[in-house]
Amino acid sequence: MIINRSRYLTQAIAKILIWMGALSTIAVMILILFQILREGLPVLHLSFFLESPKEMGREGGIFSAIVGTAALTLVAIVVGAPLGIGTAIFLREYTRESRISRMIRFGTDCLAGVPSIIFGLFGFVFFVIRLNMGWSILSGGLTLTAMILPTVISTAEESIKAIPYSYREVSYSLGGTKWQTVTRVVLPNALPGIFTGILLSVGRSIGETAAVILTAGSSLVMPTSLFSPIRTMSVHFYILAREGISMKMAYGTGAALILFVLIINVMAQWLINRYIRHRT
Amino acid sequence: MQYQEKIIEKTLLLIALSSILILALITFFIFEEGIPLILKVGLKAFLLGEKWIPSKGLFGIFPMIVSSFWVTIGALLLGIPLGLACTIFLSELIPPSVGTLFRPAIQLLAAIPSVIYGFWGLIVLVPLIRNHLGGPGLSILAGSLVLGFMILPTIITISEDALKALPPSYKAGALALGATHWQTIWRVLIPAARSGIVASVILGMGRAIGETMAMIMILGNAVKLPASFFDSARTLTTNIGIEMGYASGGHRQALFATGIVLFFIIMALNTLAVFLSKRRAH
Numbered sequence: 004m005i006i007n008r009s010r011y012l013t014q015a016i017a018k019i020l021i022w023m024g025a026l027s028t029i030a031v032m033i034l035i036l037f038q039i040l041r042e043g044l045p046v047l048h049l050s051f052f053l054e055s056p057k058e059m060g061r062e063g064g065i066f067s068a069i070v071g072t073a074a075l076t077l078v079a080i081v082v083g084a085p086l087g088i089g090t091a092i093f094l095r096e097y098t099r100e101s102r103i104s105r106m107i108r109f110g111t112d113c114l115a116g117v118p119s120i121i122f123g124l125f126g127f128v129f130f131v132i133r134l135n136m137g138w139s140i141l142s143g144g145l146t147l148t149a150m151i152l153p154t155v156i157s158t159a160e161e162s163i164k165a166i167p168y169s170y171r172e173v174s175y176s177l178g179g180t181k182w183q184t185v186t187r188v189v190l191p192n193a194l195p196g197i198f199t200g201i202l203l204s205v206g207r208s209i210g211e212t213a214a215v216i217l218t219a220g221s222s223l224v225m226p227t228s229l230f231s232p233i234r235t236m237s238v239h240f241y242i243l244a245r246e247g248i249s250m251k252m253a254y255g256t257g258a259a260l261i262l263f264v265l266i267i268n269v270m271a272q273w274l275i276n277r278y279i280r281h282r283t
Numbered sequence: 284m285q286y287q288e289k290i291i292e293k294t295l296l297l298i299a300l301s302s303i304l305i306l307a308l309i310t311f312f313i314f315e316e317g318i319p320l321i322l323k324v325g326l327k328a329f330l331l332g333e334k335w336i337p338s339k340g341l342f343g344i345f346p347m348i349v350s351s352f353w354v355t356i357g358a359l360l361l362g363i364p365l366g367l368a369c370t371i372f373l374s375e376l377i378p379p380s381v382g383t384l385f386r387p388a389i390q391l392l393a394a395i396p397s398v399i400y401g402f403w404g405l406i407v408l409v410p411l412i413r414n415h416l417g418g419p420g421l422s423i424l425a426g427s428l429v430l431g432f433m434i435l436p437t438i439i440t441i442s443e444d445a446l447k448a449l450p451p452s453y454k455a456g457a458l459a460l461g462a463t464h465w466q467t468i469w470r471v472l473i474p475a476a477r478s479g480i481v482a483s484v485i486l487g488m489g490r491a492i493g494e495t496m497a498m499i500m501i502l503g504n505a506v507k508l509p510a511s512f513f514d515s516a517r518t519l520t521t522n523i524g525i526e527m528g529y530a531s532g533g534h535r536q537a538l539f540a541t542g543i544v545l546f547f548i549i550m551a552l553n554t555l556a557v558f559l560s561k562r563r564a565h
Contacts, residue, residue: 118493
């Protein structure tokens with residue numbers, strides 16, 4: 004009986020420890036968000052979003068940084084989404100487990116683990132210097148494309164995988180070709196999952212700093228073309244905080260950054276719950 | 284029609300090779316920029332040299348390698364127990380009502396930009412450490428604590444997948460033999476999912492070694508061999524991140540060479556993780 008009691012005691016202690024670990028993780032996350040939002044939210048007036056930074060960011064708002072972030076993210080998605088979705092279609096619909104698919108998967112896994120500063124070094128020497136695109140929206144956007152590719156591929160693959168095989172059989176039985184089946188049956192059904200992956204990539208692009216600062220620069224001037232250098236919100240936040248330009252503005256930018264990322268993530272989670280969990 | 288289908292298939296194959304192409308380009312350009320300097324300075328002097336004075340042509344990154352490992356080990360000391368607790372909580376203990384909130388919260392942890400973590404470390408942890416534990420505050424300890432949190436999503440999602448992949452009979456069998464729920468978790472489920480959990484920790488380690496911006500803000504940027512967790516430090520990544528903005532010539536090459544070392548460490552860890560998760564599949 005003593006042995007019996009002790010193993011239930013162990014279980015009780017272990018479960019309490021695990022509850023504590025899990026809850027304190029969430030508590031710290033809430034604390035992080037709270038401490039930045041508490042100081043930052045009061046700064047967020049409409050004018051903060053609609054005015055461009057003045058005096059290095061001491062005054063004014065973050066409008067040009069928002070435009071820069073949006074442009075950079077757009078380039079990353081416009082190039083990255085077709086590449087990622089195409090890869091997923093190839094892996095799921097056009098090949099079985101083979102040497103080539105294993106190679107591609109290994110490449111994607113490795114790419115997913117490459118640190119952002121390495122992407123930054125690569126983007127700097129390849130896009131900025133060799134291809135002579137300078138610090139620009141294009142250089143930064145293409146560097147981000149490389150970074151988000153693994154996310155787009157894996158989420159698109161997951162959602163394509165979740166489509167029952169019978170859907171495809173119906174299309175084939177009606178005389179559909181492979182490509183018709185892919186474009187009219189597989190892709191429409193996989194769309195919510197693909198969109199989730201793209202949303203997560205948008206979130207990652209907005210938050211990325213190390214790779215962007217090396218490839219898109221840190222100019223506060225409003226961009227006029229794809230070849231203009233820009234400063235994204237994350238980079239602006241980093242520079243304000245690290246160089247101690249203005250703590251008030253840093254808090255404001257940080258709060259705006261958190262809000263954007265939060266909104267995008269909630270949308271992605273909603274999509275996952277609504278469309279993906281139900282089918283699998 | 285047949286012809287068109289062939290073209291589509293080949294196009295998709297080309298697209299699918301893009302990630303390998305990107306990886307190859309990254310490798311090529313980092314090496315092309317960095318290797319000349321390693322050859323000039325000498326591999327041993329570069330890796331084991333303790334002096335980093337670019338103006339004098341001294342490029343030794345040994346203190347940074349050591350600091351990178353200190354910070355990473357510190358992060359794992361926090362990240363492994365906390366990550367395991369969250370994983371077990373998610374897959375075994377969680378009441379459904381909490382589950383709908385807890386899982387998105389973990390996803391959010393992954394979505395918070397690293398500059399936000401860095402800023403929080405700077406304004407909250409650093410003063411806390413400086414006032415209560417001494418030292419400059421900007422320290423390996425502060426960096427490790429923040430990194431420990433940043434690697435949690437990696438550890439949790441991958442090790443949860445490993446637990447989920449186990450046949451339900453493992454749990455049923457253990458419970459049927461009279462084991463408590465906890466004994467089942469600790470003696471059966473966790474050991475059975477071991478290789479996946481180890482893979483998750485290795486990937487978390489890669490994430491920790493590769494983190495840059497948060498570490499620039501927290502570590503305090505001192506190029507010296509760390510003597511304790513309260514010391515300031517400069518890691519491989521922060522070395523690149525801090526100096527890339529103004530470096531040129533041999534100095535810039537030295538930063539790319541630092542990138543090569545980082546790249547090797549990350550690739551070794553990735554390969555190990557892929558190998559481990561393969562073994563689980565068989």
